[in-house]
Amino acid sequence: MIEPSKLDDLILNGDDVKNLMVDFRLTINSTKSFDFDNPSSLDDDGYKTITGLNNFHDVLDHLTTMRNSNVRSVRVALAVFLAKMRLGLSNRVLACLFHLKSKRTVSRIFHQVREALMKSFVPLNLGFEHITRDAVLNSHQTVIATELLRNEPDRIVLIADGTYLYCQKSSNNEFQRRTYSNHKHRHLIKPMVITASVTKTKPSKPNPMPKPKTISKSKPMSKPKPKLQNQ
Template identity: 40%
Template sequence: MRNACLNQNTSLNFDALDERDYPSLTGLTKPQFDDFCSHLLQHIKTTPKRSPRTTVGLFLVKLYSGMSNKLLSTIFGLSKSSVRRAIETVRLISMRTFVPLYLGIETVPRSTLIQNHTRQLAKTLFNADDNQLILVLDGTYIYINKSNNFKFQRRSFSMHKGRPLVKPMVVVTTTGHFVTIVGPYLADGKNNDAAILNHMLRANIQNFREFLQEGDILVVDRGFRDSLTLLTDLGINAEMPALISKGQKQLSTKEANSSRLVTKVRWVVESANARIKRFKMLATVLPCSQVPFIGDFVRIVCAICNKYLPALSSPSQTEADTQVAQQMLLLAERANTLQEYVQERGLERKLKVWKSVEDVPFPRLSEENLHDLTLGVYQLKLASSYIQEHLTGAYDIHVHVDDTSLLTVRLQSRHTSSRRYLMWIRSSDTAVEAWYCQCRAGARVVGMCAHVSAIVWYLAFARHQECTRYGVRDWGSHLEDAATFQIDSSSDSD
């Protein structure tokens, strides 16, 4: 293939590339690619085999596609050593000329981060004023091969993921703007998220502690729980989902509501991490020889995202964000009356008070009404898959014999085969009034858990549509299942 490309002169050349091919090869449009090149070309030399634009294009193709150097050498008509030198050249120049302009604490003033990169929803939910900065932190994972250096193998093995990896710490604003990337760190138990944040603050990595001011808010997940004491001592507020105590099976309504306020803001760092993994090189398993350069590659990708990709959430929707935040704060103060009703009457144990009906009475709602109930889109995205399994399994939606406005459903967990969640939903002719599920977050009234959302989505909306197929195709039908094999005991032993 390499000889054919060289003989026919059909190797990839970014000096004569069609504009439509830029996004599929590099993840950038042609104007964006030209702008990226403007930061680098004057520092890249022309060689007999490749121009400076082709050198930059090769680097971005490597990042975006994750192809091996051997395959890139075939596509670009270059030797493997030339491909390696091109990638190294662009990486070093990018870290010197491009990344410092678009990634780092010094690139954007603190006041600009507060004004232009902070959602009004987050300010309202956490009661922040115009001087408080809200940041979201989380560690992401870059997988690597197992090393024959046994000490490094142990230190890079993550018990959480069950494989070797390194962990960059990602710091973003509530709109998804990358503020800085710290690390990457080792992945053993001594380098969990809390330990990394403590190290960032105590060692003042990248002047992070000086950058923060008293009263600032860090939105984190439960993995940062061991950092709460240090943050409190520094006068920094931490917003974290509630923890389930030992022996506790379900969050209380107040705990579940407060956790939903946090996750309403914290999702942005998960989406930011997904943007990093859109560059397939960082989503594949990298050889250990690339470990010294992983931090550079992650920073280059984040700088590209800051420069060329739109914000994950727009800070300009202040009125809509304020209304949603105020609604969530109002609901967070309420108790789950249906939970109290179910527990007082022991309805989870009384089977004879429920009856199965063919046409379940339920109000008909629009998609906008459903969004108002769930206060998010994640739960509704899962609804179709939940209903797919529910309809093909035990279809058990029951209505109370004395109160047709109250129904109960038992829904299969998507994670554990042996677990099914029992839920109750109360409705009127025009609205869904109350809900309660026995899952961990099912007692909340700020939005719904995914199980309740699935049933409400189906009864109020999906079953009235023309489409009767839910979820996605079951690819397991194309595979063998040893569990279905049974030996015929009546067959002759011979």
Template identity: 40%
Template sequence: MRLKILKKHRIFVPASSHFCAQHKDASWNDYQTPMYNYSKDQVEEMVDLLLNDENLPEIRATSDDEMRTCTGLSHAQFDILLSELPTLTATYKSKDIAKVVLMAFLKRMRTGHTYDQIRYSLDLSYKTVKKYINAARASLLSDFVPKHLGFGTFSREFLIANTTEMAKRLYTSQDDTLVTIWDGTYIYCNKSQNHELQRRTYSGQKCRNLVKPMVCVSSNGLYIDIFGPFEATQNDASIMKFVFDKHADPIMNKSKPGDV
């Protein structure tokens, strides 16, 4: 609202302002203040407001079912995820803008909608949607992933505690043995005009273009790490051989010398 007032009426409303019923019928001219009367902090606040000018809509109130359909998360889970991304909030200096940024990314991941479909649903420009999705991805990689994903994130004892009794009975007779499940999955992509890339991403099994991430989870479904993506021409066995060649003992987080 402050941004709309500034753009449409050329009137700056500081963040500390409030609306009262006593002056609701006053004209806009009654509130205009000459530029030379603004303080340094108010001018900086005005500049920040304009720099964040994205014509952003507010996320309308939706039920948890609608939220899950669009993002895969409930409102409470969405707020928790946002709180895990301080870089995103700091970049846009507004929690409301950060919400829309994260919403655009989650919609893209959940539904696979094109940038055009997302921009129409959020009333944004194509360029803005593209920038938001890249910003959300970068923030997740810097803030969220290192805290919640990777063998270095979990202790061996924690992962053993997440091993189900069924897995222990089937695969081991010792309580200190860790059981993990590895499976390659698919991320479908468009056919590339680059002939070499087209060949590397074409799966003869699925008859489609795709890349293959290798997912490692505990027996109760806890995501431990995700490797890749790998070429569509590689099978699970060759991918696992590559992973274990690169990481001598990923469970103990011991990498070969020179590994990044």
């Protein structure tokens, strides 16, 4: 019969209990629900759900003017910015999810990421100057837009669309008045996007119609003749 091992009695005083609770609190605070500093902590679906992008690392490579700080890394800063654009969460909620100090820290991150994107990402990927007219016609206009919406040759078909991006009530009175919507009864920004009828994948060739199968007339099977038994 196996006897259970004996446990030594543990005596804790007030300072030991206090230090134990402090260590426990630090452990809980350091445990993150999702860790963007670890590239393998999320799969592609996780990145798409939080940031709206499958190519998060491609956008991250453009932030060459940003540096890591003792508050956040460049990866976390970009993730906070994209999560705000994707989900429209409040700064207080984002600070809680990404384990940041306060909503003011989130506001500073927005400002830093926006400036970095304007310097290194926007000139190469957005605006009328980043691509030529011939490149749009030859590579970034779909066949459907060309055939249905173009009435003259060498015409570019553009698509303009806008959406609502809700924001918090600002302490700046002028910005507060400019962002308030009488239609939605909330503070919001309405960005407008103008783009070509671009598609990343090449149009696939239509599948040929399957040839009808010919049913060959088979000869009727002859019935086997009964065997005669000798009596």
